[in-house]
Amino acid sequence: MFDPHYPMPKRIRVKYCGGCNPRYDRTAVPAKLRAAFPEAVVAETAGDDPDHFVAVVCGCVVACARHDELNGRAGKAVMTSEKEYERLAAAVRASLEREGER
Numbered sequence: 001m002f003d004p005h006y007p008m009p010k011r012i013r014v015k016y017c018g019g020c021n022p023r024y025d026r027t028a029v030p031a032k033l034r035a036a037f038p039e040a041v042v043a044e045t046a047g048d049d050p051d052h053f054v055a056v057v058c059g060c061v062v063a064c065a066r067h068d069e070l071n072g073r074a075g076k077a078v079m080t081s082e083k084e085y086e087r088l089a090a091a092v093r094a095s096l097e098r099e100g101e102r
């Protein structure tokens with residue numbers, strides 16, 4: 001049951017590319033986000049509530065994942081290599097801080 005005195009957790013939506021040419025383990029990204037942001041819900045499917053942030057996880061630099069229709073209230077980031085995880089995490093952290101959640 002919804003309690004108006006207890007804020008709903010922020011939802012981080014993960015969208016994957018098709019995986020035709022992955023250069024790294026894309027499925028590790030949601031696990032890392034869950035560990036880094038335990039106050040948020042990291043989901044790979046659509047939910048009833050709007051997404052707070054959208055992480056588009058592409059396996060290579062082609063970045064073919066369609067995501068025009070996905071928009072987080074606090075932003076969206078596209079990741080094409082595991083080297084970009086820190087940039088993604090920083091964007092999520094900044095979005096949560098703007099909303100006073102961290």
